[in-house]
Amino acid sequence: MNTTTLPAPARAVVEETKRLPLAALGALAVIGFVLVAMETMPAGLLPAIAAEMGTSEGTVGLFVSAYALGTVLITIPAITLTRGMRRKPLLLGGILGLVLANTTTALSNDVTLSLVSRFVAGAFSGVIWGMLAAYGRKISQPSRAGLSLAIVSVGAPVGFALGTPLGSWLGTTFDWRWAFAGLTAVAVIAGVFISVIAPDAEGQPGPSRLPLLRVFRIPGIAVVLAVIFTWMLAHNTIYTYIAPYLRTTGSTLTADVELFTFGISSIAGIIITGALLDRHPRPLLHGSVALFIAAAVVLLVGHTLLPAVIAGTVLWGATFGGAAAQLQAALTTTGGADSDVANSFLPVAFNLAIFGAGILGAALLTNFGALALAVVMIVAGLAALMLTIYGRRAAFPARL
Numbered sequence: 001m002n003t004t005t006l007p008a009p010a011r012a013v014v015e016e017t018k019r020l021p022l023a024a025l026g027a028l029a030v031i032g033f034v035l036v037a038m039e040t041m042p043a044g045l046l047p048a049i050a051a052e053m054g055t056s057e058g059t060v061g062l063f064v065s066a067y068a069l070g071t072v073l074i075t076i077p078a079i080t081l082t083r084g085m086r087r088k089p090l091l092l093g094g095i096l097g098l099v100l101a102n103t104t105t106a107l108s109n110d111v112t113l114s115l116v117s118r119f120v121a122g123a124f125s126g127v128i129w130g131m132l133a134a135y136g137r138k139i140s141q142p143s144r145a146g147l148s149l150a151i152v153s154v155g156a157p158v159g160f161a162l163g164t165p166l167g168s169w170l171g172t173t174f175d176w177r178w179a180f181a182g183l184t185a186v187a188v189i190a191g192v193f194i195s196v197i198a199p200d201a202e203g204q205p206g207p208s209r210l211p212l213l214r215v216f217r218i219p220g221i222a223v224v225l226a227v228i229f230t231w232m233l234a235h236n237t238i239y240t241y242i243a244p245y246l247r248t249t250g251s252t253l254t255a256d257v258e259l260f261t262f263g264i265s266s267i268a269g270i271i272i273t274g275a276l277l278d279r280h281p282r283p284l285l286h287g288s289v290a291l292f293i294a295a296a297v298v299l300l301v302g303h304t305l306l307p308a309v310i311a312g313t314v315l316w317g318a319t320f321g322g323a324a325a326q327l328q329a330a331l332t333t334t335g336g337a338d339s340d341v342a343n344s345f346l347p348v349a350f351n352l353a354i355f356g357a358g359i360l361g362a363a364l365l366t367n368f369g370a371l372a373l374a375v376v377m378i379v380a381g382l383a384a385l386m387l388t389i390y391g392r393r394a395a396f397p398a399r400l
Helices: 008-019 022-044 046-053 057-082 087-107 111-138 142-153 155-173 176-197 212-216 221-240 242-249 255-276 281-301 306-320 323-367 371-390
Strands: none
Touching: 022 057, 022 087, 022 111, 022 142, 022 155, 022 176, 046 057, 046 155, 046 176, 057 111, 057 323, 087 111, 087 176, 111 142, 111 323, 142 155, 142 255, 142 323, 155 176, 155 255, 212 221, 212 323, 221 242, 221 281, 221 323, 221 371, 242 255, 242 306, 242 371, 255 281, 255 306, 255 323, 281 306, 281 323, 281 371, 323 371
């Protein structure tokens, strides 16, 4: 495209867009897909893994818990200790560790070894998550920070949409080990691609590094983390137990179709976020959480009507799909020079929400029934909305 005839401001925008490292950002998004799919995939393979390894499905369910525990325990100290390192070698090292741990799981015949390998995989996953958003932003132009974050974040909803169903299909059609091997192959290809085409970025200089607790005390950081936890809790409580909810509706909608619909709608949410995040991050966040609550109301009030359930699911996905990009953008901007450490808090808060949602959802199903899941989605969503309003100045800037 010839830009010489355009006005100077328009020419600058076109040139910046052309220089955006789309291929590298796309490869980072693929890694995001691998991280989410790797965490959730065992849920669709419980019977196959349990039968072959001669153990119970409950024990195999700990594959997910071990992964989450590795993320929670290792992410923050690992990112704190490595924040002075150059970003690209650290990312490639994290991918290599993830590949080796996942390959061990794919080959293991021992439950204990498998649980240890899942813990290690979760640890490397947390390191990658802790730096992925900031790295994508560092290799992009400052004026396109929101778009770069949206591109990097697109892998997560695709992982949620396809990770568990695809793993279940591979495990049923071939063998459950092929599902893990497939993710290893994708990670290797993406890692090679990143090593060849992704720019490097410097770590944080020593004199500018704040101690861990001081990073946490940066005005706005705690509020962003509280929004992450409450919003993720609102989402994961019903997402984890979507099958019992659908049984309560009496509809013919199956869990895999429901989750696929949610995932596709999430991708639409990422596109919307990418278009608006650079210019209107605060209104976008307020609107996303508010419409997320509206989706929960539809899922509760209209649960006996199939069109209402589908509409609520589409709205749910569209409003939640951009959550990761929006909250990572807030942490990155608020964290400033310490954005890598600030972002390391995100997977911890996210996985704590997953853990809490599993316990809360199980208790609600036992004592109140599946419709209580939608009630939690509303109540926790309202709490998240109030937190975004409370922290609108310190935590959620008007511009990135």
